Amino acid sequence: MNMFDEIEKVKKDFPKFKNVSQEVSSYSLNGYQRFAVVLYIILFSIGIILGNLFPTCGSISEFNSNCSTKEFNFALMVLVWGGSLLVFVFFFAIGHIIELLKDISKKLEKLK
Amino acid sequence: MEKKEKNSWLDNPSIISNVVIVLILIIIILSQSVAIKSNLSTYAILNNVINHNSIYLLVLIYFLALKTNIGKKYFNYLNLFLIILYLINSVTSFLTILQSFSLVSLFSFALNISLFTYLFHIFFKKTGVWKEFKLEKSPFNDISNDSYFYIIVVLSVSLLAINLIETTTINAVLLVLLESIYYIMFSRYVYLYGLFLNKKHIKEFSSMKDIATGIIEDVKEVKEDIDEDIKKSKKPKKKKASKSRGDK
Known part of the structure; x- marks a missing residue:
């Protein structure tokens, strides 16, 4: 059977x-x-700037020991994006928890 | 005489995906080992080789995910991930042109941008996004599946030729050769998916045509039956009319 x-x-x-x-x-x-x-x-945006600020050597030139062509640092950018996603999730989750606690306190006040 | 379709391994998406996985693994392992052998510093290995292999690693994750049931279920989402990856890759290759303008950077940018448009127009076809955003009106949609495939093949071969002129070591030659094979095999995988979608569309159309011809035949039969009934009902009336004239 075809994979698709x-x-x-x-x-x-x-x-x-x-x-x-x-x-x-x-x-x-x-x-x-x-x-x-x-x-x-x-x-x-800092990730994109850092990738541009710290370029790497091209795939061929790195083995020839002369860095003739410089490439955009994709790995550094992805690394910064990954880190920023973690920071985003952390603060967003704190905000969500605070929102849930507020709801709980409102419901408790209504019960009183 | 029945003609049996000879399916070569190039027409089998499962084999092509396996070939791509093996190619990526060889490229990653080879570049790492060559970097270690050529006495590059740890910083250089981290900076250059990992950067070089990061896209291959992400594509490897895509193809390995396709081998699982969850990956098959979320095939459209995996394709979206691949499209975003190649969008970022084409943007970064544009920034590479700004940093160091050369024929290599120019051709790699052209290759990445054409790969991105190819992925976008093949993987979004027949999805909700395609219908919702009316992507069939896109000017890039006029380019056929075959043309996209041959554009990528030509671009990767020309990039290989330029890279071969620049290279001096055998390892670099091997790496460049493997990279261009990877590009061709990857575009072949996308091409096969486009072919599959076209075949599916033709099948749907032919089945609709069959249904329509069936309905037409039924309607014709019903019409013939009605005509016969009308003829039968008219004949006795005529006889009755002639009888009544005779009586008079």
Whole structure:
């Protein structure tokens, strides 16, 4: 059996863009989460800048011991992006936990 | 005489994906071992070789994920990951042109950008995104699957020729050769997926055509039956009319 036939039987399609955008727009961000988004955007651009600031030698020239062609540092950029994603998730999760705690306290006040 | 279709290994996506996996592994291992043998410093190995192999490693993850059931289920999402990867790669190769303009950087940028457009137009076809954003109106959609494949083959072969002029060591020659084979095999995999989608479209169309011809035949039969019934119902009336005239 063809590999693509096997995939075609089980593969999942993308969700509709309208539904996703509606879900995202309905979600309100608190201070921590806004800070996380802004920080992620800043670190994302820093990753591109660092990749450009610290170029590497081209694939062939590195074995010839003369660095004639310089390449954009893709690995460094991906590394910074990975780190920024972790920082983003950390602050975003803190914001989410605070939001949940606020909801709990509101419900407890109503019960009193 | 029934003609049996001879499927070569080049037409089998499973074999092509295995070849790509093996090629990536050889490229990674070879470049690492050559870097160690050529007495490069740890910083140079980290900086140059890992940077060189990072894209291959990410593509390797894609192909290994396709071998699992979860990977098959989320095939579209994996394709999205691959498209984003090649978008970033083409942007970085553009930045490489700005840093050190050469024929190699120019050709690698052309290769990456054409690979990105190829992936975008093949992997998004027949998905929700394709219909929602009306991507069939894109001017790049007019380029056929075969043309995309041959553009990439020509670009990778010309990049190989330029690289071979620059290289001085046998290891570098081997690496450059493997890289160009990888590009051709990878584009072959995308080409086969495009071919599969076209065949599926033709199958759907022919099955619809069969249904339509079936319906037309049924309608014809029903029409013939109705015509016969009308003829039968008209004949006795005529006889009755002639009988009544005779009585008079």
